[in-house]
Amino acid sequence: MILYDYWRSSAAYRVRIALALKGLVVERRFVHLRDGAQKTPAYRRKNPQQLVPALELDDGSVLTQSLAIIDYVDAIHPDPRLAPSDALLAARARAVALAIACDIHPLANLRVADFMRDELKLDEDRIAGWRRHWIASGLEAIEATIEPAPFCFGSAPTIADICLAPQVFSAERFGVPLEPFPKIRSVSAICAAHPAFVAAHPFKQPDAEATAPAP
């Protein structure tokens, strides 16, 4: 399998964590988002959405969307389970994952910031304010729904933690204060000590830039 990856992509980071939790090692190709490598015809044939991650299977099929990729990997390599087998617990974990993947991350990502700057002519302060607003209000709702034990939903990481750790990384990057969210900070600290989360961290990736321009 080949993972199309970018070190600072929150969605790619999720897939890296999931693969590491499963102990799966895949070939990786790096798609430099800031250089626009996702917009080349060759990559668009892989993923018409022009986003990372994408996972190319050995038969040439290409899977897209981080949560769909994670569900696929969870079905094919079910140990350890990333979506809880109990339907109600799975629904709660999925709700946290989706609250991040749908209602925080897409509002705060690179393509949206580019559109706000280039098309809406908004200055960097307003773009930063917009980003912090959606991240902070999104995390506030998540804080109200998790009961760390010590991961979001029990003693092992699930898709909720897999989405939360990259979102916390992004919140810190964009200067969102995390003091109001003690439960999220507690989960984040546990994740930060877990080998799979450590291995998947943006700063540990081969394509990471030492001095990354903001944002």
Place this chain on the structure above:
Amino acid sequence: MILYDYWRSSAAYRVRIALALKGLVVERRFVHLRDGAQKTPAYRRKNPQQLVPALELDDGSVLTQSLAIIDYVDAIHPDPRLAPSDALLAARARAVALAIACDIHPLANLRVADFMRDELKLDEDRIAGWRRHWIASGLEAIEATIEPAPFCFGSAPTIADICLAPQVFSAERFGVPLEPFPKIRSVSAICAAHPAFVAAHPFKQPDAEATAPAP
């Protein structure tokens, strides 16, 4: 079960379709989003995200996020399957569902338009242009990934169709031309003739407004 619903919410519309496909009838409570009913303390206790839909189970548990609710319903009432049982096909159907639920809908919904108007002081034309941009570019990517037969992924509706039909409704509402997307129009036409999709349509809901102000 109680569904917290709003006629014009694209996410609630998805859950209505899923419940109708399963033949499940639930009690419904209507949360008038334009009046701000989602922001009341009583509703925030149900869903801290202040979004619809939410599904309250008989034991009082409240599920949120349309795709998590649909996966739950699919697990508890597996006939007919809404996520294909084949892992690869499921991944492809989920990718379409998530491309809509993550990368189109959250950028074009009410709370985002409100923020752009009230906080960023953008005028209605620019908000409408923003919305059409994300809807059109999102649909363009989906057009490249589906092969209608006659639904997105075979002879029966899946989560892909469940997300696509409401997104097409929303595209039409916001004046996004659908001519460039013949495959999407073909799926949309098939869905429009399916009883479950008909029953779930916004205009058929008890809380629908005859003359809805835009948007």
